Amino acid sequence: MPAADPDAALKRNAIAEVKKIYAELAAMPIERSCTLRTECCQFRLTGKAPHLTRGEALIAARALRATGRKAQPSRADGACPMLDPFTSRCLIYENRPFGCRTHFCAAAGGPYARKDVVHLIHRLQEIDERLGGDGAANPIEDAVAGALQACQ
Ligand code: SF4
Numbered sequence: 001m002p003a004a005d006p007d008a009a010l011k012r013n014a015i016a017e018v019k020k021i022y023a024e025l026a027a028m029p030i031e032r033s034c035t036l037r038t039e040c041c042q043f044r045l046t047g048k049a050p051h052l053t054r055g056e057a058l059i060a061a062r063a064l065r066a067t068g069r070k071a072q073p074s075r076a077d078g079a080c081p082m083l084d085p086f087t088s089r090c091l092i093y094e095n096r097p098f099g100c101r102t103h104f105c106a107a108a109g110g111p112y113a114r115k116d117v118v119h120l121i122h123r124l125q126e127i128d129e130r131l132g133g134d135g136a137a138n139p140i141e142d143a144v145a146g147a148l149q150a151c152q
């Protein structure tokens with residue numbers, strides 16, 4: 001039997017707080033319409049990938065595990081590993097990171113203005129610090145790889 005995680009309660013609380021931030025973001029009266037075109041998930045084409053705080057990475061890793069996977073699918077085309085190559089849909093859409101929710105493509109209305117969401121970013125950073133994170137230094141693939149290891 002694996003040893004109990006001494007940080008389990010800390011992680012549980014962090015996950016709940018990050019999910020609350022996602023819900024608050026969704027409730028903000030900012031007109032945006034993501035139609036799942038997934039163009040923003042093509043990192044090699046866009047030259048950009050979301051960077052995750054530790055709390056976001058834990059949520060993404062758990063959501064990936066909930067699909068029955070133990071590791072991230074590998075993508076040879078430079079797209080996000082969470083983009084299912086068979087369905088071209090995000091494997092963790094309901095639990096996608098903050099950057100995926102706010103850095104919309106032009107067709108969806110463009111990125112959120114930082115001033116509108118900076119208070120939520122600060123809360124994500126505070127949670128990251130509490131978890132001993134690295135200030136969202138890592139892009140999604142590395143961040144989720146670390147979180148998958150941390151929640152084995
Ligand atoms: S996590 Fe999902 S929404 Fe975000 S870039 Fe990856 S596939 Fe796209």
